[in-house]
Amino acid sequence: MSPPEHAPSVWRATARIARPAAQPLGEDRECDVAVIGAGFTGLATAHFLCEAGMRPVVLEAMDLAWGASGRTAGMAGTRYKRTYSDLATHYGTPTALLMHRLAHEAIGTLEAIVAHYRIPGAFARTGQLIPAHAAGALAGLASDVAWLAAEAGDHTPRILDAAETAREIGSAEYVGAWLDARGGAIQPVDYVHGLAAGLIARGVAIHVETPVTAVADSADGVVLTTPHGRVRARQAILATDAYAGMALRLGDLHRRFVPVSASIVATEPLSDNVAKSILPGRRVASDTKRLLHAFRMLPDNRLLFAGRADVTGRRAGDPASYGGIERVLARTFPQVGEPRIGHRWSGMVAMAADAIPHIGRHGKNVLYALGFSGRGVTLTALLGKHLARMATGDEPDLGPMSHGRFAPIPLQRLRVPILQVLTTYYGIRDALAR
Numbered sequence: 001m002s003p004p005e006h007a008p009s010v011w012r013a014t015a016r017i018a019r020p021a022a023q024p025l026g027e028d029r030e031c032d033v034a035v036i037g038a039g040f041t042g043l044a045t046a047h048f049l050c051e052a053g054m055r056p057v058v059l060e061a062m063d064l065a066w067g068a069s070g071r072t073a074g075m076a077g078t079r080y081k082r083t084y085s086d087l088a089t090h091y092g093t094p095t096a097l098l099m100h101r102l103a104h105e106a107i108g109t110l111e112a113i114v115a116h117y118r119i120p121g122a123f124a125r126t127g128q129l130i131p132a133h134a135a136g137a138l139a140g141l142a143s144d145v146a147w148l149a150a151e152a153g154d155h156t157p158r159i160l161d162a163a164e165t166a167r168e169i170g171s172a173e174y175v176g177a178w179l180d181a182r183g184g185a186i187q188p189v190d191y192v193h194g195l196a197a198g199l200i201a202r203g204v205a206i207h208v209e210t211p212v213t214a215v216a217d218s219a220d221g222v223v224l225t226t227p228h229g230r231v232r233a234r235q236a237i238l239a240t241d242a243y244a245g246m247a248l249r250l251g252d253l254h255r256r257f258v259p260v261s262a263s264i265v266a267t268e269p270l271s272d273n274v275a276k277s278i279l280p281g282r283r284v285a286s287d288t289k290r291l292l293h294a295f296r297m298l299p300d301n302r303l304l305f306a307g308r309a310d311v312t313g314r315r316a317g318d319p320a321s322y323g324g325i326e327r328v329l330a331r332t333f334p335q336v337g338e339p340r341i342g343h344r345w346s347g348m349v350a351m352a353a354d355a356i357p358h359i360g361r362h363g364k365n366v367l368y369a370l371g372f373s374g375r376g377v378t379l380t381a382l383l384g385k386h387l388a389r390m391a392t393g394d395e396p397d398l399g400p401m402s403h404g405r406f407a408p409i410p411l412q413r414l415r416v417p418i419l420q421v422l423t424t425y426y427g428i429r430d431a432l433a434r
């Protein structure tokens with residue numbers, strides 16, 4: 001797979017933390033754990049490996065946050081793609097309660113990493129809204145609020161009626177919403193730059209432009225091949241999410257999820273009056289549609305609006321492919337007028353069959369965390385922490401994230417036509433939903 005086209009995101013243009021200096025690997029070296037990928041997962045894992053007294057080396061094919069981590073919408077949620085009541089039906093109430101605790105551990109872990117490295121402005125508990133596009137979707141959110149209160153004793157999330165939702169969002173498009181004040185948002189490039197700088201300061205080597213092209217796994221450990229040097233380590237950690245398979249194939253790991261392109265536009269800064277009318281509490285929002293739209297205001301009055309342009313990612317560099325997203329933006333926030341778009345970009349999301357990420361072992365000495373299914377902002381911190389535990393010999397119980405079925409998804413060769421048909425189908429269902 002050749003790397004998809006990369007239009008720069010608004011995050012790079014507005015980052016306040018400079019990219020720390022990092023060079024390609026130019027010689028052979030040894031370490032305790034070789035981490036493949038310098039996105040949220042790889043860097044969080046490196047942090048927790050250091051905390052456990054181990055010496056990691058991070059190898060990144062392209063650049064810091066080049067993958068989904070630098071292209072994300074950056075919304076830090078307190079739930080999974082699936083509702084808790086759905087998880088309870090599927091896995092049983094004790095497992096759903098475990099997953100609820102883990103979701104809060106995830107956002108707490110992200111917050112703790114940002115605090116540890118004192119990364120200014122990288123994370124805030126802004127509150128998270130899930131606006132409902134139809135009455136049926138709102139009923140689903142309400143039953144989840146009821147489940148959390150009854151089963152988990154969690155009384156914080158609440159349902160907003162249509163009028164309160166319109167005030168919170170600054171749009172009349174939605175029939176109600178879920179609000180969890182504990183959710184938050186990150187500036188992803190500042191988070192990655194700050195975390196990478198902190199790791200480098202404590203002696204971690206991070207090598208960019210260093211694709212790992214082979215991993216030899218034996219009883220003695222692993223040897224990783226890169227263009228200009230080999231890395232010998234006791235273990236390797238694959239932290240490549242949707243980009244697994246780009247330069248390296250380890251068994252069938254790259255076929256255990258479907259890579260789907262997600263796209264984002266960010267306007268030029270809006271006038272103060274218009275900016276104040278949109279998400280006035282500066283919460284983040286991600287709606288209930290199957291082909292969801294997500295939006296947030298940025299500190300400099302830009303409106304970020306995410307959705308699906310071309311699900312294959314093949315037209316990521318073509319501004320015309322973002323037209324559908326821009327039309328929904330204009331319909332949702334008519335006060336913006338004809339939107340002046342400053343940035344358009346896309347990235348790949350790794351969709352697992354059960355819409356939750358998976359952590360595990362491959363072969364003798366390789367660990368992985370893959371399939372974040374568009375919920376990686378917080379869950380990468382959680383799985384990074386537990387990957388480091390696994391590297392020290394622990395076997396954490398993360399419910400179906402550690403013990404669930406993570407099998408190859410069939411029909412990968414037909415991925416593109418299947419995705420195109422599903423996108424049309426879901427688009428129609430979203431439009432007709434009541």
Ligand SMILES: Cc1cc2nc3c(=O)[nH]c(=O)nc-3n(C[C@H](O)[C@H](O)[C@H](O)COP(=O)(O)OP(=O)(O)OC[C@H]3O[C@@H](n4cnc5c(N)ncnc54)[C@H](O)[C@@H]3O)c2cc1C
Nearest residue numbers: 037039040041061067068069072073075212347375376377
């Ligand atoms: C447009 C978009 C919007 C999103 N919005 C949200 C959101 O609002 N909230 C949320 O929770 N999640 C969201 N996500 C998902 C979230 O961003 C990801 O789950 C998360 O960033 C994954 O982080 P990662 O470190 O595992 O992978 P990535 O950030 O993708 O990093 C993987 C890295 O591995 C490197 N790599 C691959 N192969 C090799 C190799 N052989 N050798 C060396 N390096 C290699 C790649 O270059 C890449 O830098 C979004 C994703 C996208 C694309």
